[in-house]
Amino acid sequence: MAKIVVEKSQPLKGTVRISGAKNSVLPILAASLLATEKCLLEDVPPLRDVDVICEVLATLGADIKRLNREQIEIRAHKIDDFEAPYELIRKMRASFLVMGPLLARMGKARISMPGGCAIGTRPIDLHLKGFKALGATITLGHGFVEAKADKLIGNKIYLDFPSVGATENIMMAAVLAEGQTIIENAAEEPEITDLANFLNKMGAKIKGAGTDTIKIMGVEKLTGTTHTVIPDRIEAGTYMVAAAMTGGNVLIDNAEADHLKPIIAKLRESDVEIYEEGNGLRVIGPKRLKPVDIKTLPYPGFPTDMQAQFMALLSVAEGTSVIIETVFENRFMHVSEMKRMGADIKIEGRSAIIEGQKVLTGAPVKATDLRAGAALILAGLVSEGKTEIGNIEHIQRGYVDVEKKFRGLGANVYRVEEEVK
Numbered sequence: 526m527a528k529i530v531v532e533k534s535q536p537l538k539g540t541v542r543i544s545g546a547k548n549s550v551l552p553i554l555a556a557s558l559l560a561t562e563k564c565l566l567e568d569v570p571p572l573r574d575v576d577v578i579c580e581v582l583a584t585l586g587a588d589i590k591r592l593n594r595e596q597i598e599i600r601a602h603k604i605d606d607f608e609a610p611y612e613l614i615r616k617m618r619a620s621f622l623v624m625g626p627l628l629a630r631m632g633k634a635r636i637s638m639p640g641g642c643a644i645g646t647r648p649i650d651l652h653l654k655g656f657k658a659l660g661a662t663i664t665l666g667h668g669f670v671e672a673k674a675d676k677l678i679g680n681k682i683y684l685d686f687p688s689v690g691a692t693e694n695i696m697m698a699a700v701l702a703e704g705q706t707i708i709e710n711a712a713e714e715p716e717i718t719d720l721a722n723f724l725n726k727m728g729a730k731i732k733g734a735g736t737d738t739i740k741i742m743g744v745e746k747l748t749g750t751t752h753t754v755i756p757d758r759i760e761a762g763t764y765m766v767a768a769a770m771t772g773g774n775v776l777i778d779n780a781e782a783d784h785l786k787p788i789i790a791k792l793r794e795s796d797v798e799i800y801e802e803g804n805g806l807r808v809i810g811p812k813r814l815k816p817v818d819i820k821t822l823p824y825p826g827f828p829t830d831m832q833a834q835f836m837a838l839l840s841v842a843e844g845t846s847v848i849i850e851t852v853f854e855n856r857f858m859h860v861s862e863m864k865r866m867g868a869d870i871k872i873e874g875r876s877a878i879i880e881g882q883k884v885l886t887g888a889p890v891k892a893t894d895l896r897a898g899a900a901l902i903l904a905g906l907v908s909e910g911k912t913e914i915g916n917i918e919h920i921q922r923g924y925v926d927v928e929k930k931f932r933g934l935g936a937n938v939y940r941v942e943e944e945v946k
């Protein structure tokens with residue numbers, strides 16, 4: 526298996542272009558199942574997760590054409606299956622997002638249970654509560670969940686937690702339901718708005734996406750469309766942290782400042798200078814970062830997907846910081862790996878107390894999940910010696926050309942193929 530090797534780097538300099546958002550393109554690709562005509566997607570990030578969801582769509586009968594590295598055409602004129610198999614669902618939980626579109630289009634969907642993952646148990650009860658409220662009958666079988674409905678009928682659905690996936694799945698099921706659906710306590714993430722914009726271009730009638738109340742008036746059918754995926758705010762945030770940690774001066778191109786408010790606010794609190802410039806943000810790191818306290822929350826709160834990267838940053842800040850993780854119950858797996866690099870972090874329940882160090886030391890470590898892997902690259906940039914990161918398939922799920930992009934900024938980040946013994 527390949528590894529990513531990181532060596533202590535100079536302050537990062539130059540421009541990095543942010544790719545389309547993984548968490549937008551996955552539900553949008555699932556939603557393309559709703560139209561019989563072709564959909565053209567632009568700024569599609571060439572990622573492992575995108576390959577997986579395309580495989581799911583192809584299994585269901587959709588034609589997928591890659592026009593180039595970042596453009597995909599989907600034609601779901603003939604969907605001949607309603608079942609998404611375990612081999613694909615287990616590779617990526619977001620494959621479960623085909624359930625809403627399949628139920629709407631076919632009146633039935635059988636999906637393998639996605640199960641938990643490293644960061645938490647990640648139940649799907651809120652997705653199912655939504656489908657039930659729309660009139661579907663849910664059967665939980667051995668390792669699969671099946672939803673069936675002769676006809677979906679709009680309803681009012683209150684989500685106990687503003688789940689991103691449940692909001693997306695219910696929205697996709699409701700676009701073809703009869704009458705009005707109202708999702709209350711809906712997730713407000715920019716990726717929800719991007720999905721709603723895509724669906725509206727297909728002919729759906731969705732109002733309020735990006736707020737906690739989304740109203741969907743069902744329509745008879747949806748047509749094909751063309752859509753450009755929004756920039757990935759988590760990829761942008763990761764390179765912003767890299768610039769900040771190395772005391773660099775980097776232009777983060779193709780970044781939406783509006784989507785990055787909590788990240789910008791916390792970096793500024795840590796003494797990082799940030800200016801809007803052109804289509805992006807200029808980030809200038811200080812000599813020494815200040816400690817800050819962070820609590821992860823649903824949007825517009827601080828994103829859980831940036832928690833590990835900020836943990837790396839605060840590990841070299843001047844003083845004590847506290848991070849509280851409220852979204853996922855097991856999202857501190859990176860802590861033990863960072864401790865191997867000399868970070869001083871204590872976990873107390875859902876809180877991490879970080880005593881900033883002057884130096885970290887490179888070590889062999891493992892990416893336990895996607896953002897944990899990104900955080901280890903960041904820690905490696907400011908560590909004496911060499912950091913060798915294993916299990917990089919996690920990182921490849923969510924970062925396009927990660928070594929190339931870092932090297933473009935002057936960082937010492939390489940991929941090496943491990944010798945087969």
Ligand SMILES: CC(=O)N[C@H]1[C@@H](OP(=O)(O)OP(=O)(O)OC[C@H]2O[C@@H](n3ccc(=O)[nH]c3=O)[C@H](O)[C@@H]2O)O[C@H](CO)[C@@H](O)[C@@H]1O
Nearest residue numbers: 548619647648649650651652686688689690691830852853
């Ligand atoms: C592909 C994608 O977009 N992934 C993102 C999405 O994941 P995902 O959509 O899975 O995250 P959710 O917002 O659904 O999960 C948030 C919390 O709600 C809980 N929950 C969720 C659904 C449910 O039916 N019942 C339930 O209890 C989860 O266990 C978790 O504790 O939003 C997360 C929260 O911003 C991000 O970290 C992920 O990167």
Ligand SMILES: C=C(OP(=O)(O)O)C(=O)O
Nearest residue numbers: 548618619830895896923
């Ligand atoms: C947790 C993440 O993704 P997923 O929901 O696909 O596991 C993430 O992007 O950090």
